[in-house]
Amino acid sequence: MKTIYKLFSLLSSAALLFGSCSRELLDIPQQGVQSEDNSYITDDDCLAATAAVYHAWRANWSGCGYTIGPCYVNLFWMLNTMADDMTDSGKQSEFANSTVTASNSWVEACYNGLYRNIYFSNIILDKFTPESPVKVRCIAEAKFFRALCYYELITLWGSVPKVDHVLAPEEYSIGKTEISELWKFVETDLSEAIDSGTLPSKSGIDDKNTGTRITKEAALAVLGKVYLTEEKFSEAKSAFDKVIKSGLYGLIPDMNDLYHMQANGCREYIFENVRKWDTANLYNPDAHLSAVQDGWYGLQDNWPFPGMFTTDGTQTYPFVDQMGWGGMNPTRKVYDAFVKEEGANSYRRLASCLVLEDLPSFGVVYTGVGSWRGNEGVFRFKWLMNQQDEIWNAWTGNLTNTPCMRYADVLLMAAEAAVRSGGSADAYVNEVRARAKLPAKSGVTFEDVKTERMLELCFEAVRFQDLKRWGDLAKECADKGKQIPTFMPGGIVQYTPNPDPAAGFQERGLLLPF
Numbered sequence: 001m002k003t004i005y006k007l008f009s010l011l012s013s014a015a016l017l018f019g020s021c022s023r024e025l026l027d028i029p030q031q032g033v034q035s036e037d038n039s040y041i042t043d044d045d046c047l048a049a050t051a052a053v054y055h056a057w058r059a060n061w062s063g064c065g066y067t068i069g070p071c072y073v074n075l076f077w078m079l080n081t082m083a084d085d086m087t088d089s090g091k092q093s094e095f096a097n098s099t100v101t102a103s104n105s106w107v108e109a110c111y112n113g114l115y116r117n118i119y120f121s122n123i124i125l126d127k128f129t130p131e132s133p134v135k136v137r138c139i140a141e142a143k144f145f146r147a148l149c150y151y152e153l154i155t156l157w158g159s160v161p162k163v164d165h166v167l168a169p170e171e172y173s174i175g176k177t178e179i180s181e182l183w184k185f186v187e188t189d190l191s192e193a194i195d196s197g198t199l200p201s202k203s204g205i206d207d208k209n210t211g212t213r214i215t216k217e218a219a220l221a222v223l224g225k226v227y228l229t230e231e232k233f234s235e236a237k238s239a240f241d242k243v244i245k246s247g248l249y250g251l252i253p254d255m256n257d258l259y260h261m262q263a264n265g266c267r268e269y270i271f272e273n274v275r276k277w278d279t280a281n282l283y284n285p286d287a288h289l290s291a292v293q294d295g296w297y298g299l300q301d302n303w304p305f306p307g308m309f310t311t312d313g314t315q316t317y318p319f320v321d322q323m324g325w326g327g328m329n330p331t332r333k334v335y336d337a338f339v340k341e342e343g344a345n346s347y348r349r350l351a352s353c354l355v356l357e358d359l360p361s362f363g364v365v366y367t368g369v370g371s372w373r374g375n376e377g378v379f380r381f382k383w384l385m386n387q388q389d390e391i392w393n394a395w396t397g398n399l400t401n402t403p404c405m406r407y408a409d410v411l412l413m414a415a416e417a418a419v420r421s422g423g424s425a426d427a428y429v430n431e432v433r434a435r436a437k438l439p440a441k442s443g444v445t446f447e448d449v450k451t452e453r454m455l456e457l458c459f460e461a462v463r464f465q466d467l468k469r470w471g472d473l474a475k476e477c478a479d480k481g482k483q484i485p486t487f488m489p490g491g492i493v494q495y496t497p498n499p500d501p502a503a504g505f506q507e508r509g510l511l512l513p514f
Helices: 002-018 020-026 043-062 075-082 105-127 133-157 179-195 216-229 233-245 332-342 356-362 407-420 426-435 446-456 463-470
Strands: 269-273 309-311 364-366 402-406 483-488 492-497
Touching (some): 043 105, 043 133, 043 269, 043 402, 075 105, 105 133, 133 179, 133 216, 133 463, 179 216, 216 269, 216 402, 216 463, 233 407, 356 364, 402 407, 407 426, 407 446, 426 446, 446 463
Antiparallel strands (some): 269 402, 309 364
């Protein structure tokens, strides 16, 4: 007992001697954990939060998504198969056949992904004050991405909840917001981002670095697209003209370079999903973290190599001929539109989609065996991965940045805004046609603009929202999915009636289900 009392006496004396210092020495922060109170303070904190916003958008638009397997969910695929220029029989068949229901896991994943992106933006807007140039710029970028996500939500789902701050648990059950209020919210976000004075402009037309983050012109282009959707044509044209007159963007000479590594950061990309790689260590998957980078896909969307197709060693395009599942196929409708407008062997058609007759000149041999469900005898060539794009295999992804909007799109949206507000669209359209090696047009009509957009931007996830904006969705997609095509041995296309009575466009197809 004496020993115990003595020990207690010593401890008591030590406590009196060191006082509050002992409490400070014992108050050791938990290692490896950062509390919310000290997470949103510095410029570096703000940059890290902004990186999460960019990553979320990359996953949403052209990446792996969030909830269904490693590599199956993104807006690019979904939007493409919802329109009349593409079909598919794989994971996206409900979109291709116009049979989407509320239980569709793609719809749920894309909806959740957009709100996750908004949540990350709201963290920046709620937690940081505009007290430094870095933070002001990050706040502008957060507003841009929040507006961009709401553009997708409004045009695809309609009246959705407006979430303009980080929600508390008691706010999770939030109702829908009127469309007019949502558009006003989007306009305000984009206008404030533009007016912040911190979004940079490129230093020149071939500046490959500044555009890795959002520029002032990218925000103007999206604002113009919003105005165009709202049928505010004069305002839309004004926004697009500012981008065009900046002289910082242009069309690259060869369409075949688009969606390939050599076009990364090019003058035509208004903004893009950037993927950075260790170029000294290209074939080491650990050096690239391709799953984290949300790499552009190969196996899912490559032609059925080997088996149905082989290469003869003379190919003019470096096909990835080891594997392919044959997803994301053009419709015969878009091929026929190319032939009608441009002739059977036009430069732009050959840069976009091929048919059997084209294959010998590309060094591809059709074996005549096997079947290809969901294909009408037209093979997508645009954004078909090649060997230079690969990092280490066709499944994981590649070196290619994915454009979210390119300059040709801006020119043709400006043309639409001009012609729908009573002005001339000739200059805008003819710049695109010149690159396509087509003669100029005069007196360009709204129908001419529609045709140019269909052919120039086919398979680039803009057609569905174009048709909806024009009021043409029901007409152009009336029979979508009623017949399921299969490319059969010998090159014959067989059509089978879809047994699903819901197949084919119906009014419910104007909006995705919640």
